[in-house]
Amino acid sequence: xxxxxxxxxxxxxxxxxxxxxxxxxxxxxxxxxxxxxxxxxxxxxxxxxxxxxxxxxxxxxxxxxxxxxxxxxxxxxxxxxxxxxxxxxxxxxxxxxxxxxxxxxxxxxxxxxxxxxxxxxxxxxxxxxxxxxxxxxxxxxxxxxxxxxxxxxxxxxxxxxxxxxxxxxxxxxxxxxxxxxxxxxxxxxxxxxxxxxxxxxxxxxxxxxxxxxxxxxxxxxxxxxxxxxxxxxxxxxxxxxxxxxxxxxxxxxxxxxxxxxxxxxxxxxxxxxxxxxxxxxxxxxxxxxxxxxxxxxxxxxx
Numbered sequence: 001x002x003x004x005x006x007x008x009x010x011x012x013x014x015x016x017x018x019x020x021x022x023x024x025x026x027x028x029x030x031x032x033x034x035x036x037x038x039x040x041x042x043x044x045x046x047x048x049x050x051x052x053x054x055x056x057x058x059x060x061x062x063x064x065x066x067x068x069x070x071x072x073x074x075x076x077x078x079x080x081x082x083x084x085x086x087x088x089x090x091x092x093x094x095x096x097x098x099x100x101x102x103x104x105x106x107x108x109x110x111x112x113x114x115x116x117x118x119x120x121x122x123x124x125x126x127x128x129x130x131x132x133x134x135x136x137x138x139x140x141x142x143x144x145x146x147x148x149x150x151x152x153x154x155x156x157x158x159x160x161x162x163x164x165x166x167x168x169x170x171x172x173x174x175x176x177x178x179x180x181x182x183x184x185x186x187x188x189x190x191x192x193x194x195x196x197x198x199x200x201x202x203x204x205x206x207x208x209x210x211x212x213x214x215x216x217x218x219x220x221x222x223x224x225x226x227x228x229x230x231x232x233x234x235x236x237x238x239x240x241x242x243x244x245x246x247x248x249x250x251x252x253x254x255x256x257x258x259x260x261x262x263x264x265x266x267x268x269x270x271x272x273x274x275x276x277x278x279x280x281x282x283x284x285x286x287x288x289x290x291x292x293x294x295x296x297x298x299x300x301x302x
Contacts, residue, residue: 050113058106065098090150093175138193139176145192146175154198160268162199163190201268205242208271211251211259212282213294220250223260223286230281231262238277240270245278257294 073091159170168182180188244264
């Protein structure tokens with residue numbers, strides 16, 4: 001592919017601008033004629049095919065990887081011990097991390113194919129990244145701490161917790177902040193980097209202790225049978241009860257006062273309700289059999 005130009009003899013009296021333009025045109029013609037078009041076209045085709053193949057491979061890996069990640073987290077959703085909020089948060093975090101990693105690999109590969117000095121660019125970006133990282137150190141700490149709070153299942157939405165003297169119910173668990181709503185309605189936004197000690201009061205089943213006061217001269221065996229009958233009637237109606245009730249026998253409360261202790265483990269938050277409900281049922285059943293329970297002692301002196 002050659003270019004041919006008709007050139008005329010330039011008179012020395014003509015403008016030097018025309019002279020300079022003629023020299024530039026001749027230089028361009030020489031450069032154009034010396035180009036190896038076969039090599040350029042072959043290089044263009046090979047690099048284009050390589051770029052298309054790289055994009056195709058990365059997109060295939062992305063589709064397969066996202067599908068596997070989605071299926072993996074869907075399996076966790078059906079388990080009772082994994083909250084939906086935690087699974088969704090970890091799902092988004094894992095998916096984003098996977099996609100960003102693929103995009104970085106794709107960009108690095110494309111630039112390398114095009115002959116861009118990626119190493120020099122990364123070195124320059126590393127210096128800028130250090131400066132940016134120092135300025136965003138607190139933000140990064142929030143993200144990392146939030147990730148481990150979610151990953152380690154330290155708290156769930158709805159849990160009753162105490163975080164750094166702030167007590168309340170967990171409303172939102174985020175990668176940057178955790179929101180706690182106090183029982184007076186105050187909503188606290190706590191940066192995750194400030195969370196050092198988490199006291200979770202809702203993680204395990206809670207104990208409900210019932211003390212049925214009795215007189216020493218009463219038929220304790222009969223009272224125990226009545227308690228067992230009440231348990232058999234009530235327990236099937238309350239799935240909140242996870243273990244028990246268990247009759248621990250007679251306990252000495254001091255000053256000649258005795259009580260039959262019954263303990264059960266119930267779903268967190270239901271311990272007070274179950275305690276009151278079963279105590280009322282015991283008292284009603286025992287008194288219905290003609291058994292007189294001792295009166296609660298009142299100390300009016302100080």
